[in-house]
Amino acid sequence: MSNILVFAETRGGELRKVASEAVSAGRRLADASGGGEVHVIIAGPPGVAAKSEVLGRFGADVVLALEHPALGTFAREAIAATLATRAKSVGYRAIVLGFSAQGRDLGPRLAAKLDAPIVSDIVEVESSGADVLTVKHPSYANKVIVTLAITGSPAILSVRPSAFTATEAPRTPRVETIAPALDPAMERVKVTQVVEGAKGRPDLADAPVIVAGGRGLKAPENFKLVEELADAFGNAAVGATRAVTDEGWRPHADQIGQTGRQVSPQLYVALGISGAIQHLAGMRTSKTIVAINKDKEAPIFKVADYGIVGDVLEVVPALTRAVREAKQGH
Amino acid sequence: MKIAVCIKRTPDSETRFRIGASNSAIDESGVKFDMDDFASYAVEVALQMKEKAGSGEVVIVALGPDSVQETLRKAMSMGADRAIQLKADVIPFDGLAVAKALAAELETGGFDLVLFGKHAFDTSEGVVGTATAELLHLQCVTAVSKLEIANGKGSARRELEGAAELVEFSLPAVVTIDEGIARPRYPSLKGIMAAKKKPLESRPAQLGAPRVTVKSMALPADRPPGRIVGEGTGAVAELVKLLQTEAKVL
Numbered sequence: 001m002s003n004i005l006v007f008a009e010t011r012g013g014e015l016r017k018v019a020s021e022a023v024s025a026g027r028r029l030a031d032a033s034g035g036g037e038v039h040v041i042i043a044g045p046p047g048v049a050a051k052s053e054v055l056g057r058f059g060a061d062v063v064l065a066l067e068h069p070a071l072g073t074f075a076r077e078a079i080a081a082t083l084a085t086r087a088k089s090v091g092y093r094a095i096v097l098g099f100s101a102q103g104r105d106l107g108p109r110l111a112a113k114l115d116a117p118i119v120s121d122i123v124e125v126e127s128s129g130a131d132v133l134t135v136k137h138p139s140y141a142n143k144v145i146v147t148l149a150i151t152g153s154p155a156i157l158s159v160r161p162s163a164f165t166a167t168e169a170p171r172t173p174r175v176e177t178i179a180p181a182l183d184p185a186m187e188r189v190k191v192t193q194v195v196e197g198a199k200g201r202p203d204l205a206d207a208p209v210i211v212a213g214g215r216g217l218k219a220p221e222n223f224k225l226v227e228e229l230a231d232a233f234g235n236a237a238v239g240a241t242r243a244v245t246d247e248g249w250r251p252h253a254d255q256i257g258q259t260g261r262q263v264s265p266q267l268y269v270a271l272g273i274s275g276a277i278q279h280l281a282g283m284r285t286s287k288t289i290v291a292i293n294k295d296k297e298a299p300i301f302k303v304a305d306y307g308i309v310g311d312v313l314e315v316v317p318a319l320t321r322a323v324r325e326a327k328q329g330h
Numbered sequence: 331m332k333i334a335v336c337i338k339r340t341p342d343s344e345t346r347f348r349i350g351a352s353n354s355a356i357d358e359s360g361v362k363f364d365m366d367d368f369a370s371y372a373v374e375v376a377l378q379m380k381e382k383a384g385s386g387e388v389v390i391v392a393l394g395p396d397s398v399q400e401t402l403r404k405a406m407s408m409g410a411d412r413a414i415q416l417k418a419d420v421i422p423f424d425g426l427a428v429a430k431a432l433a434a435e436l437e438t439g440g441f442d443l444v445l446f447g448k449h450a451f452d453t454s455e456g457v458v459g460t461a462t463a464e465l466l467h468l469q470c471v472t473a474v475s476k477l478e479i480a481n482g483k484g485s486a487r488r489e490l491e492g493a494a495e496l497v498e499f500s501l502p503a504v505v506t507i508d509e510g511i512a513r514p515r516y517p518s519l520k521g522i523m524a525a526k527k528k529p530l531e532s533r534p535a536q537l538g539a540p541r542v543t544v545k546s547m548a549l550p551a552d553r554p555p556g557r558i559v560g561e562g563t564g565a566v567a568e569l570v571k572l573l574q575t576e577a578k579v580l
């Protein structure tokens with residue numbers, strides 16, 4: 001019973017980045033626990049089974065495609081019921097999901113349905129025994145790393161986006177279509193509208209570069225400077241502090257920190273951000289941190305790899321030009 | 331309308347943590363505790379709903395040692411009507427175990443709405459609310475940043491990654507509360523006085539043996555010290571060079 005079940009999430013029919021990471025984490029878990037199979041459930045509108053090839057590249061042995069016209073939007077109750085039904089009939093050592101909006105909705109439901117232990121938001125699997133799995137989970141707003149022992153099967157695990165790299169372990173998966181255990185058109189919570197966010201920008205969890213602005217930008221219109229710097233990088237998302245989202249300068253969805261999004265990009269650029277402990281909680285694991293602040297004593301400089309002391313309203317336009325030139329030089 | 335809010339007592343977010351001698355818990359000496367952030371927003375949401383409706387009851391539930399009574403009193407001093415402590419010497423790090431104990435209490439309460447925080451500051455798991463809903467066979471709307479209840483129906487806005495979702499549902503339901511919806515009020519002096527006389531029941535939590543247990547805790551490695559590249563626009567060229575050659579992110 002060392003097989004692993006993975007849920008590979010999609011949005012708008014496309015696989016999300018965390019889906020490949022979850023498959024890859026599942027592959028490594030299966031290999032570490034004696035070479036079981038990785039079964040991946042993917043749900044979406046008809047045609048979504050075509051993603052099997054990608055799932056196979058990251059180590060899926062079996063792809064179970066749940067196709068239904070109503071699965072263009074995420075149907076949490078139907079998908080949770082289908083995952084639970086599959087897990088009950090086949091029996092798995094672990095079920096792996098992404099720690100994303102979808103995974104947060106599915107994991108606890110599965111745990112309750114299967115009476116199975118759950119740990120969400122893991123960053124590492126430390127060891128995998130026949131009865132006990134040990135995993136690492138950042139807690140206390142990332143300020144304490146807890147190693148947890150999970151007893152029993154299936155262990156339900158959700159993986160923090162970007163914490164597990166998707167590595168290739170290619171194979172040609174067997175593809176089966178499966179029927180939903182509940183009608184996806186009959187969800188008790190009806191989605192009436194999906195409001196898409198900023199066009200042409202990656203999500204904060206996926207973006208290799210994040211440019212974030214704080215109260216030091218002084219006024220909402222100055223976020224244009226943040227946007228322009230993000231455009232210069234080309235692959236950047238825009239974030240903000242709670243001071244800024246509370247003012248209504250930016251939507252709450254952009255908030256980074258303890259009570260906002262937790263991010264870990266390759267490069268985090270903090271503009272006019274003081275570096276309050278609750279903000280650091282959401283970004284201190286970024287690979288490289290740049291800070292621009294007019295106060296050389298600002299706590300953000302304690303975590304920043306590179307700092308510039310100066311007025312963001314002057315320095316940012318110059319930085320934008322320089323980044324644009326550097327990009328063109330490539 | 332009868333609303334239950336489940337709250338957790340957690341360390342203050344300004345705490346500089348130390349690991350306790352057991353290596354499997356934080357050192358609590360000198361640490362301030364309070365209601366967890368998202369749960370405090372949930373209390374505020376419940377109170378505003380009751381005030382808007384002009385009637386109803388807000389009941390606060392917390393599982394934990396006797397120290398949670400202080401946090402329950404705080405919620406009552408904000409305006410909640412009564413409180414229930416599900417007594418347990420330690421709160422297990424097992425979200426499903428906590429959810430089972432809460433569900434056993436909430437099942438017979440006749441609540442129209444049960445509110446939770448999106449995740450607790452300490453465990454940071456986001457498991458308890460949704461798992462409790464599933465155990466109660468109730469519909470559940472997670473991570474809600476706007477909530478409207480009228481005529482036995484709810485509508486809500488949820489923030490997804492890079493998008494938002496508007497949803498509708500009927501009551502009874504479980505809702506977990508996200509950032510952006512409300513900030514908790516401060517208790518008034520009158521509220522603090524009134525809270526002393528409000529009912530606080532305590533009974534043992536029905537906790538089974540936990541299947542998720544803490545093996546060890548550690549503080550994350552400090553970031554290597556950074557440096558100030560320079561001042562003003564004059565430092566931009568050097569910064570870009572470092573991003574290209576040293577950090578290799580450009």
Ligand SMILES: Cc1cc2nc3c(=O)[nH]c(=O)nc-3n(C[C@H](O)[C@H](O)[C@H](O)COP(=O)(O)OP(=O)(O)OC[C@H]3O[C@@H](n4cnc5c(N)ncnc54)[C@H](O)[C@@H]3O)c2cc1C
Nearest residue numbers: 214215216241242243257258259260272274279294311312
């Ligand atoms: C329970 C709780 C949860 C919280 N959760 C979060 C969270 O998730 N995310 C979050 O961000 N915060 C959170 N906070 C709030 C946090 O404590 C800070 O208040 C907030 O992060 C400050 O935002 P800021 O850096 O934009 O503003 P400030 O702290 O006001 O800092 C502004 C900075 O800009 C600099 N500045 C001013 N003018 C200029 C200029 N012209 N050029 C350059 N620099 C300039 C100043 O020197 C200062 O350092 C939370 C707080 C609590 C209590």
Ligand SMILES: Nc1ncnc2c1ncn2[C@@H]1O[C@H](COP(=O)(O)O)[C@@H](O)[C@H]1O
Nearest residue numbers: 336337393446447449450455456457458
């Ligand atoms: N011991 C507890 N007592 C009451 N409510 C709790 C408890 N633990 C968690 N909760 C609720 O569940 C939410 C999510 O917690 P968690 O799943 O641990 O992140 C919290 O914000 C609280 O609303």
